Amino acid sequence: MGSLDWMSKELKPFLHQVKVYELNIDLRKYLWYSPKEQYSDTEITYILYIHPILVAVSLCFFICLVSIVKEEKTFKPYIFLLLQALFDLLGITVQSIPMWMVFVISDKNDYIPFQYCEVYRTFTVFIQQSLYIISQWMKVFMTVHQFAIFYFSVRAKSMVSKTRIVLSIVVVTCILIPLTVVTKFVLKFAKAYYRNTETGSIEYYCKIVHYQIIGEYRNLITFVVNDFLPLVAYIVFGVGLSYQIQKRRILRRQLQNNQSTDTSLENLARAHNFSAFIFVFTSLPCFAVDLIAVYNSFGSEKLSFNEIENTFNALLILKNVCQLMNITAVVLVNLCLNRDMRQTLINKFRTLVPCLRYN
Numbered sequence: 001m002g003s004l005d006w007m008s009k010e011l012k013p014f015l016h017q018v019k020v021y022e023l024n025i026d027l028r029k030y031l032w033y034s035p036k037e038q039y040s041d042t043e044i045t046y047i048l049y050i051h052p053i054l055v056a057v058s059l060c061f062f063i064c065l066v067s068i069v070k071e072e073k074t075f076k077p078y079i080f081l082l083l084q085a086l087f088d089l090l091g092i093t094v095q096s097i098p099m100w101m102v103f104v105i106s107d108k109n110d111y112i113p114f115q116y117c118e119v120y121r122t123f124t125v126f127i128q129q130s131l132y133i134i135s136q137w138m139k140v141f142m143t144v145h146q147f148a149i150f151y152f153s154v155r156a157k158s159m160v161s162k163t164r165i166v167l168s169i170v171v172v173t174c175i176l177i178p179l180t181v182v183t184k185f186v187l188k189f190a191k192a193y194y195r196n197t198e199t200g201s202i203e204y205y206c207k208i209v210h211y212q213i214i215g216e217y218r219n220l221i222t223f224v225v226n227d228f229l230p231l232v233a234y235i236v237f238g239v240g241l242s243y244q245i246q247k248r249r250i251l252r253r254q255l256q257n258n259q260s261t262d263t264s265l266e267n268l269a270r271a272h273n274f275s276a277f278i279f280v281f282t283s284l285p286c287f288a289v290d291l292i293a294v295y296n297s298f299g300s301e302k303l304s305f306n307e308i309e310n311t312f313n314a315l316l317i318l319k320n321v322c323q324l325m326n327i328t329a330v331v332l333v334n335l336c337l338n339r340d341m342r343q344t345l346i347n348k349f350r351t352l353v354p355c356l357r358y359n
Contacts, residue, residue, distance in 0.1 A: 098123045133226055284322075
């Protein structure tokens with residue numbers, strides 16, 4: 001107890017100075033937060049130079065896909081593909097805008113003023129995660145949707161009604177956004193201070209602190225909703241779609257008249273089957289990151305992120321790269337397997353570039 005009394009006596013002048021400082025000065029003008037302290041040099045290089053290029057390429061392919069679907073007037077079968085690509089693109093872009101502005105604009109004064117910290121957190125945590133979760137489940141709906149169209153090909157038109165599409169989109173949005181609020185608002189900014197050893201003055205800054213709304217089960221719920229259920233759906237319906245494709249291919253070989261089967265429907269199913277495989281691959285980095293968080297919540301021996309910092313940072317970068325590149329990959333797969341879409345794209349390029357018309 002004597003040592004504690006001695007420490008309290010030593011800290012009294014310091015705490016009194018802090019209290020007087022808080023009463024006389026507007027802290028918001030002196031608080032700051034530096035994002036660069038949270039990122040490695042590799043992550044900063046990726047955000048500043050590589051990420052904008054990937055966003056631009058993905059945006060071009062997304063515009064290309066929209067124009068092809070519009071030209072072919074096949075909006076209903078591709079609605080979920082368009083939506084998941086749009087949410088992926090928006091989520092990654094929204095997340096990077098605040099960081100990119102800080103890295104470029106605040107070169108000398110490497111900080112965010114306190115009054116903008118909540119805006120920064122909202123863009124980089126809540127909005128990005130909400131869009132990511134919605135995108136994941138749009139991919140699930142897309143895979144299930146294409147499997148249903150292929151499996152029930154006779155009643156395909158009745159299954160692709162506008163009412164069902166709009167209803168599924170509204171349900172996903174209304175359920176997953178509140179879930180994001182509960183599971184992803186785990187970071188908040190709080191004021192902190194330290195004594196400058198050179199000047200002896202007290203300096204204030206912003207720091208990130210963690211808090212949990214639903215306790216230790218937050219990471220488990222996030223893992224199940226974000227990663228496990230979508231991944232299982234991709235695999236199950238992807239395998240089911242592959243089986244139906246093989247079954248129809250065998251049936252077509254057995255028929256004497258090959259025109260009796262609709263090959264365009266098969267090409268569409270094959271394209272989305274490859275798309276499901278791409279989605280499985282692109283989900284693995286985020287799956288690994290959230291799985292580590294679940295292990296730390298329930299495991300007896302916690303895995304320190306500091307020990308695997310380089311691996312963890314690489315997984316986060318790979319997650320963002322995969323989210324952007326899956327848009328490009330899905331478009332390329334659809335173009336390779338769908339002859340009508342490929343021909344439409346060629347005709348559009350010939351229209352835009354006059355010199356190609358005569359080749």
